[in-house]
Each structure stands twice: as C-alpha cells, then as structure tokens.
Amino acid sequence: xxxxxxCSSSSSSSSSSSSSSNNTxxxxxxxxxxxxxxxxxxxxxxxxxxxxxxxxxxxGIIPARFASSRFExxxxxxxxxxxxxQRTWERAKLATLLDHIVVxxxxxxxxxxxxxxxxxxxxxxxxxxxGTERCNEALQKLEKxxxxxxxxxxxxxxxxxEIIDGVVKALQAAPDAVFSTAVTSxxxxxxxxxxxxxxxxDNQGYAIYFSRxxxxxxxxxxxxxxxxxxxxxxxxxxDSKFLxxxxxxxxxxxxxxxxLEQLKVLENGYKMKVIKVDHEAxxxxxxxxxxxxxxxxxxxxxx
Amino acid sequence: MSPTSTTSSSSGSNxxxxxxxxxxxxxGAAIAAAAGTYALISARRSARxxxxxxGIIPARFASSRFQxxxxxxxxxxxxxQRTWERAKLATTLNKLVVxxxxxxxxxxxxxxxxxxxxxxxxxxxGTERCNEALQYLRKxxxxxxxxxxxxxxxxxEIIDGVVKALQASPDAVFSTAVTSxxxxxxxxxxxxxxxxDARGYAIYFSRxxxxxxxxxxVNxxxxxxxxxxxxxxDAQFLxxxxxxxxxxxxxxxxLEQLKVLENGYKMKVIKVDHDAxxxxxxxxxxxxxxxxxxxxxx
Numbered sequence: 001x002x003x004x005x006x007c008s009s010s011s012s013s014s015s016s017s018s019s020s021s022n023n024t025x026x027x028x029x030x031x032x033x034x035x036x037x038x039x040x041x042x043x044x045x046x047x048x049x050x051x052x053x054x055x056x057x058x059x060g061i062i063p064a065r066f067a068s069s070r071f072e073x074x075x076x077x078x079x080x081x082x083x084x085x086q087r088t089w090e091r092a093k094l095a096t097l098l099d100h101i102v103v104x105x106x107x108x109x110x111x112x113x114x115x116x117x118x119x120x121x122x123x124x125x126x127x128x129x130x131g132t133e134r135c136n137e138a139l140q141k142l143e144k145x146x147x148x149x150x151x152x153x154x155x156x157x158x159x160x161x162e163i164i165d166g167v168v169k170a171l172q173a174a175p176d177a178v179f180s181t182a183v184t185s186x187x188x189x190x191x192x193x194x195x196x197x198x199x200x201x202d203n204q205g206y207a208i209y210f211s212r213x214x215x216x217x218x219x220x221x222x223x224x225x226x227x228x229x230x231x232x233x234x235x236x237x238x239d240s241k242f243l244x245x246x247x248x249x250x251x252x253x254x255x256x257x258x259x260l261e262q263l264k265v266l267e268n269g270y271k272m273k274v275i276k277v278d279h280e281a282x283x284x285x286x287x288x289x290x291x292x293x294x295x296x297x298x299x300x301x302x303x
Numbered sequence: 304m305s306p307t308s309t310t311s312s313s314s315g316s317n318x319x320x321x322x323x324x325x326x327x328x329x330x331g332a333a334i335a336a337a338a339g340t341y342a343l344i345s346a347r348r349s350a351r352x353x354x355x356x357x358g359i360i361p362a363r364f365a366s367s368r369f370q371x372x373x374x375x376x377x378x379x380x381x382x383x384q385r386t387w388e389r390a391k392l393a394t395t396l397n398k399l400v401v402x403x404x405x406x407x408x409x410x411x412x413x414x415x416x417x418x419x420x421x422x423x424x425x426x427x428x429g430t431e432r433c434n435e436a437l438q439y440l441r442k443x444x445x446x447x448x449x450x451x452x453x454x455x456x457x458x459x460e461i462i463d464g465v466v467k468a469l470q471a472s473p474d475a476v477f478s479t480a481v482t483s484x485x486x487x488x489x490x491x492x493x494x495x496x497x498x499x500d501a502r503g504y505a506i507y508f509s510r511x512x513x514x515x516x517x518x519x520x521v522n523x524x525x526x527x528x529x530x531x532x533x534x535x536x537d538a539q540f541l542x543x544x545x546x547x548x549x550x551x552x553x554x555x556x557x558l559e560q561l562k563v564l565e566n567g568y569k570m571k572v573i574k575v576d577h578d579a580x581x582x583x584x585x586x587x588x589x590x591x592x593x594x595x596x597x598x599x600x601x
Contacts, residue, residue: 024320194517200507200552202565208552209498209507213519216555217511219492227555254498254506257514257525267500 055147055172055239060098060164062088063134064114064154066107067126070286075110075154077284080294080303084284085110086117087157094161097168098150104138130261132236133247139240146240148172153234155284157293158302163277167237170205170273177206178242179265180273184281186229197232197260199274207272210260233279236262242270353445353470353537358396358462360386361432362412362452364405365424368584373408373452375582378592378601382582383408384415385455392459395466396448402436428559430534431545437538444538446470451532453582455591456600461575465535468503468571475504476540477563478571482579484527495530495558497572505570508558531577534560540568 064075064085071077075085085103092101103114106126114121122141128134135151148171150164163182171180183199190196194212202208209215210232218224238246252267254260265272282293297303362373362383369375373383383401390399401412404424412419420439426432433449446469448462461480469478481497488494492510500506507513508530516522536544550565552558563570580591595601 024323027323192519194515194519202567203550204567206567208564209513211513211515212517213509213511213513213515215507215509215511215513216552216561217492217509218555219510219557221490221492221511224555227551252501254514257516257522259517263514266506269500269502269504 054175057144057146058097058099058148058150058168059139059142059144059146060092060095060101060150060152061135061138062092062101062103062152062154063124063128063131063138064103064105064107064110065126065128065134066105066110071284073109074284075105076113077287077290079157079284079290080297083113083117084157085114085154086119088152088154088159089114089117089119091157091159091161092152092164095164095168096161097165099146100142100144101152102138102142103154104134106134130247132238132243132261135238136243136247139243148237149240149243150237151235153283156234156282157284158280158282158297159235160277160279163233163235163275163279166275166277167235170275171237171239174206174271174273177271177273178239179262179270180237180275181207181262182233182235182275182277182279183230184233184277184279186231188223188225190231191223191229199230199232201230201274205274207262207266207274209266210258210262212258212260230274230276231281232262233277233281234283352473355442355444356395356397356446356448356466357437357440357444358390358393358399358448358450359420359433359436360390360399360401360450360452361422361426361429361436362401362403362405362408363424363426363432364403364408369582371407372582373403374411375585375588377455377582377588378595381411382455383412383452384417386450386452386457387412387415387417389455389457389459390450390462393462393466394459395463397444398440398442400436400440401452402432404432428545430536430541430559433536434541434545437541446535447538447541448535449533451581454532454580455582456578456580456595457533458575458577461531461533461573461577464573464575465533465571468573469535469537472569472571475569475571476537477560477568478535478573479505479560480531480533480573480575480577481528482531482575482577484529486521486523488529489521489527497528497530499528499572503572505560505564505572507564508556508560510556510558528572528574529579530560531575531579532581 066073068074076083102120102122104122104124105111106124111121122138124134124137131151135149139149148168167180167182191214197210198215199210200208200215249264249268252264254267255263284290364371366372374381400418400420402420402422403409404422409419420436422432422435429449433447437447446466465478465480489512495508496513497508498506498513547562547566550562552565553561
C-alpha cells in the first residue's frame with residue numbers, strides 16, 4: 001500500500017466527510033438562523049403592537065353642514081362674538097392626542113370662515129346623511145393614514161379637550177372595541193325625556209344598551225334617586241377600519257325603532273367602550289340655546 | 304488509493320446527510336399525522352360539543368306567596384308531575400332530575416318515577432339549586448337546563464331549542480327563550496322585555512319597555528320580545544355563576560340574568576311561540592285549569 005495514497009485517500013475521505021458534515025452543519029446553522037429570525041420578527045411585532053403604539057395615529061374631524069331643518073347655518077352662529085365652529089375647533093386644538101384636526105363641510109361659507117381662523121378644511125358632499133358618513137368621506141380624502149377618527153360635534157362649543165383625549169385613550173386601550181364614546185350623570189328630571197339618551201354598561205366599561213327610555217328600569221317604574229343613571233354624550237371615536245364599513249351597514253331594528261344610530265354598532269355584534277366624564281351638556285340646537293349658552297358663559301367669565 | 308474506502312466514506316457521509324433528511328421527514332410526517340388526528344378528533348367532538356345534557360327542575364316547598372306550590376294539584380295531578388312529564392318528552396336531555404329541599408316533594412316525585420336530588424334550604428334561587436344538584440351528580444354533564452317547576456304547560460320543544468342553541472354557540476355560556484310580548488304587557492314591570500342583536504345574542508333585559516321610541520308609546524307594529532323563564536347553562540359556567548357578586552343593573556332591575564351580561568358573558572336567545580302560563584298564586588291554578596279544560600288537556 002502506498003502510504004501517500006492512504007493519506008490522500010483518508011484526507012479525501014475526511015474532506016468529503018468534513019464537507020458533508022459541513023453540509024449538515026450548514027443546514028443546521030440555516031435552520032437555527034431561520035428559527036431565530038422568526039422569533040425576532042415575532043418579538044418585534046409584539047413589541048410594536050404594545051398598546052403604547054397601538055392605533056397611534058389619530059385625527060379629529062368636526063363635521064359641519066350648513067342646511068338644517070331647525071337652524072340654518074348653525075355652525076357659523078356667533079356665540080359671544082365668535083362663530084360656534086371656531087369655538088369647537090379651538091377647544092379640540094387643546095386635546096393632546098389628536099395628530100390632526102379638520103373641519104369637514106359641504107358649504108363654502110363654512111369652509112371660508114374656518115380657513116380664516118386657521119383650520120384645515122375638507123369639502124364633502126351635501127348628500128352625507130349624518131356626521132358619521134361625513135367623517136368617513138373626509139377620512140377617504142385625507143392623504144395620511146389614521147387609525148382612529150374622533151367625530152367632534154360642532155354644536156358642543158364647550159366640549160372639554162379631556163373628553164376627546166379620554167375617548168381616544170379608551171379605544172387605544174381596548175383592541176377588541178371598534179368604537180368609543182362618553183357618558184355623564186343623568187339628571188333625575190331628564191329621566192323621562194326621550195331626547196336624553198340613557199346608557200347601561202358592563203363591569204368592564206363596554207356598552208350594553210342605549211335607550212330613550214329609562215334604563216335600568218326598576219319594578220316601581222320610578223326614578224331611583226340613588227342610582228347613577230348615565231346620559232350619553234355626542235362624542236364618538238372609531239377605529240378607522242371600522243369607520244370605513246360602518247355607514248354602509250344596513251340599519252338595524254332597534255336602531256330604527258329608537259332612532260339611535262349607535263345601536264347599529266351593538267346590533268351588529270361590535271364592542272363599544274364607554275368612558276364616564278363630568279360634563280354639563282350645552283348642545284346648541286336652536287337659536288334659544290345660543291342665548292342660554294351665552295348667559296352661561298358670561299356667568300362664568302368665559303370668553 | 305483504495306476506492307472502497309473512499310466510496311464507503313462518501314457514501315457514509317452521504318448516508319449521514321440522507322439519514323438526517325429522512326429523520327427530518329419522518330419527524331415532519333409524524334407531526335403532521337399527530338396534528339391531523341387531533342384536528343379530526345376535535346372536529347368530531349365539535350359535532351358532539353356540549354353533548355351531555357341534564358334537565359333539572361328546582362322545587363322548593365317554602366314560598367311567601369304560595370306554600371307547597373310544586374305539589375298543588377292541577378286537574379288532579381301535582382304541578383311538578385306535569386312539568387316533569389312535559390320535560391320527559393324533550394329529546395335532547397340525557398337525564399332529568401328534580402332538585403328539592405323538602406321530603407314531601409321528594410316522596411311524591413319518587414312516587415311518579417322521577418329521580419330526585421336533595422339540596423339545601425339555603426339555596427337563594429333556582430340557579431343555585433341547579434348548581435348544588437350538579438355537584439352531587441356522579442356523571443359529568445356539559446349543559447344544565449333549569450326547568451321552572453311552575454310552568455306546567457311548557458313545550459318540550461322549547462327545552463330542546465335552548466339546548467341546541469347553546470350547542471351551536473360555543474362562545475355563549477347561557478341560553479334562554481323569548482316569545483312575542485303582548486301590547487297590554489308593555490308597561491307591566493313583571494313582564495320582562497328583551498332585545499337581541501342580529502345573530503340572536505341577548506343585548507339587554509328590562510322591566511321597562513325596550514326598545515323605547517321617541518313618542519314613548521307602544522308601537523303596534525314592533526315585534527317586542529317577552530323573556531320566558533327557561534334557562535340553560537354551560538356546566539362550567541354554572542359552577543361559577545351563582546358565586547359571582549351581584550351587579551348594579553341586576554340589583555336595580557331585580558333581574559338575575561343581567562349578571563351574565565354585566566360580567567361580559569354571551570347569552571343566546573331563541574324565539575318561540577308560547578303563551579306563558581306560570582303559576583304564582585292560587586288564582587293562577589284556577590286560570591290554568593280552565594284553559595286546560597277548554598283545550599281538552601288532561
């Protein structure tokens with residue numbers, strides 16, 4: 001036997017065995033790297049979807065239409081010298097969680113007035129049947145993407161910025177909810193007023209039901225002065241993906257009978273978060289309400 | 304050079320790689336087979352989901368309004384016997400028992416062939432009594448139907464209906480039934496109204512009229528719903544349900560089912576045609592006997 005050839009054959013065999021064990025090692029290494037990358041990717045995704053950065057881009061939209069059966073041109077009515085919509089916009093500007101605020105309107109006079117005080121304006125069609133549809137149309141026209149849309153009613157000029165922040169935080173903290181809103185204490189004298197919408201919630205703050213009738217309704221049928229009934233406030237905040245489909249959902253039986261749009265959310269099985277706030281509702285629906293709110297503001301030295 | 308040794312070492316290393324490959328493939332196949340079997344078994348089980356069903360008729364002797372009510376004769380037969388005979392006709396019950404706290408009731412029930420479980424006098428309501436009875440049973444059940452002893456004309460189909468509803472809705476822990484509310488009952492706080500969502504899950508129950516329209520007047524065209532007393536629970540849920548603390552809406556409306564909703568649980572509701580003939584007072588006995596004579600029911 002040729003020792004050289006033995007060496008060479010053994011070295012060739014060792015090189016082939018080392019190359020095949022190298023192959024095996026290479027596979028093993030590939031497998032480990034792949035596994036680690038997957039874990040890192042999952043971890044990064046989990047990290048990024050921490051609630052701190054969940055639904056992080058928020059736009060506030062103030063829908064404002066000119067026409068109205070009761071009060072034409074209502075957004076422009078002066079309250080202590082300033083157009084109502086400007087007051088609402090200035091309040092909304094104080095909210096800390098809005099990345100952007102726009103007025104969504106169908107009327108050039110409103111648009112001009114709003115641009116005059118520095119607001120961003122989006123023109124929307126006259127055929128929007130309600131504020132929610134208008135918000136959805138405005139959302140489609142915005143260039144940037146948003147995760148949450150806050151529908152800020154133009155006719156609550158004294159809305160506290162904290163309430164806007166509150167409904168946003170509620171929706172950011174509740175990934176299973178698609179909608180959030182606010183309630184405040186119902187005054188006993190409003191218990192049987194069908195224009196004051198009552199709300200009941202579960203022990204986690206999810207809405208159970210809204211009604212124009214008094215709920216909860218005890219055996220006597222009378223107001224219980226010790227029960228903390230809740231009055232629904234107009235502010236609403238939506239997950240933007242939900243907002244895209246919400247106006248198109250068919251009207252539902254309870255919604256139609258009570259004439260309460262929010263019931264469509266519950267009847268379609270979606271979850272809604274509710275925050276409790278201290279807020280005296282000062283909605284302006286009629287010219288008389290303007291006088292009321294001006295007196296209220298004078299009394300409190302609000303300008 | 305020895306060709307044999309080279310070949311054997313390269314084929315040895317080839318066989319090492321291929322054996323790794325083979326082992327990998329076998330492992331993969333084994334995992335796939337295990338996953339497939341598991342899926343098959345779970346799928347089969349879901350057709351048999353919540354398959355073991357027990358009906359329990361809670362019956363206590365004491366009552367503020369009507370002592371010994373379960374034993375009151377209705378056209379000659381004790382009311383609880385009538386309820387039991389109706390429940391026996393349901394097809395989805397694997398077992399039926401009477402749960403009572405009283406020897407007289409137990410003896411009469413055993414007399415007509417019913418299984419009886421003795422429970423304590425301290426049970427505050429039928430649900431607690433059902434839960435206590437469930438604990439004493441040796442067999443395991445998935446669904447418990449709480450059959451009210453004071454609805455002697457309850458249709459067996461309603462029992463089957465609430466069972467099937469719960470079997471078809473794994474996310475619900477409770478099912479119950481409603482029927483049409485008569486307009487004259489709209490403002491009666493003893494008639495409990497119910498509203499449901501588009502898929503038949505309960506939204507709310509109230510003693511007040513719901514839905515409530517702007518005018519506040521009963522809408523003759525609206526299909527209001529009246530809540531019936533029958534309830535069916537997932538057995539695991541029943542174990543914890545009586546112990547859950549009372550909740551605000553439950554206490555204010557005095558409606559125990561609100562505790563389910565306030566704790567975030569889901570409840571399925573079926574709609575049935577049923578004229579409620581609950582027996583609460585001695586006068587109700589006469590009413591139901593006339594009804595039964597009119598309809599030639601014995």
